[in-house]
Amino acid sequence: MKCRGFRYCRVLTVEEAVESFVSCEGEARFLAGGQSLLPALNLRLSAPDLLIDISRVEGLRGITLEGSDLRIGALTRHVEVLHSPLVAEYAPLLARAARFVAHPAIRNLGTFGGSLALADPASEFPACVLALNAQIEIAGLSGRRRVAADDYFLGLYETALEPGEILTAVYIPAGRTWQRVCFDELSRRRGDYALAGLAAQATFRDGGEVLTALRLVFCALGSKPMRAQAAEAALLNTKVDAVAIEAAQHALSQDLSPDEAEDLSSAARLHLARVLLGRVAHALREGAC
């Protein structure tokens, strides 16, 4: 289908973008990479009065090391995350997850910040950002603020962003305290929306045998990225052997209770999450991610 008509303006600063948003009398939407917004417009799921094109705003693009943080500007493309040497060194989880994000042509235009601002529960990057304990930088009328990823994702497509606010950057602790990372996903076909996805970071001691720290975050299994703390607890201070993995898979029902989906029962979705957890835990133990 073709999208409904709208007005369009291109802005070059964050301030201009926020100003355009608040002075719009109808519904305004920010346009960055457009790889989720344009389909929504074409399907007429969304029909705003004004599109504010922020894709050329200065200073919102690029990946840099700032002090002890890796900063990823909101307009950084998925393909840049995939190939960045800085990401590979300081946040390898993102590089691994980027391969699962849609198809190459979508990754060429879609933006990192756009994915987090939309907060599609099936998306890979929101789960990673939560696993990475990142800080989200948000700009609005009253200046800039930072929100911890733990407090950013609120519900289905719902985030700490207020109307008119723009996600400007993500700051990821780059201390390299995590020894092993893994991202894996189950989908019907390569590049399709995930049926289940799991972002994991782990640290081991005693010659890399005993798991001492772990963050597990699932995507596509709830209304937002879901931290699996009961499963984490079942794996902590173990050698991640078959018994511990089974206990964690069992504990997963305390962390996740996916609704019945169009074509998958709640039990089937939980089963997929358990299968994925088994694979990821095994990969973390073997250091083979």
Add this chain to the structure above:
Amino acid sequence: MLTTALLVTVMVNGESVQRFVEPRLSLADFLRRDLGLTGTHLGCEMGACGACLVSLNGSAVHSCLMLAVQADGLSVDTIEGLAESGFISDLQTAFHERNAMQCGFCTSGMLIAARECLAHGGVPSREEIRDALSGNYCRCTGYQSIVDAIETVAIARAEKEVGGPV
């Protein structure tokens, strides 16, 4: 709702083009309707089928998921431009010889995805080629012959590279 048309300047196949466009006009419709470049095909209009791929500043993108106004000041190469330039003539020949097309609807998008897949040199595995084509639907061939054609070109280009310039 009709909205004011905006003036855009886009470099299309190496030629600067200026037109007034409605904001809601997709880049795909701009190329097809306003410029008559109908080699770019429109299938799903939601970024799933890959028939509308064009090259934007050298990267493959869906022209259905981009507005013409967003392309202002940028450079777009369509299948017409790429074919004329000769840059993908080996891919075109390989598709022809291996019968990697039947109805041809997906072919322009396939060629643009294939070009990007091979742009970094080397010989990708068949798995990597399939990965690169994951966003392109073909309802005729079953993909096997398309993967064959791209693999053939990758190997031929690599051999040429090793042999050095003639």
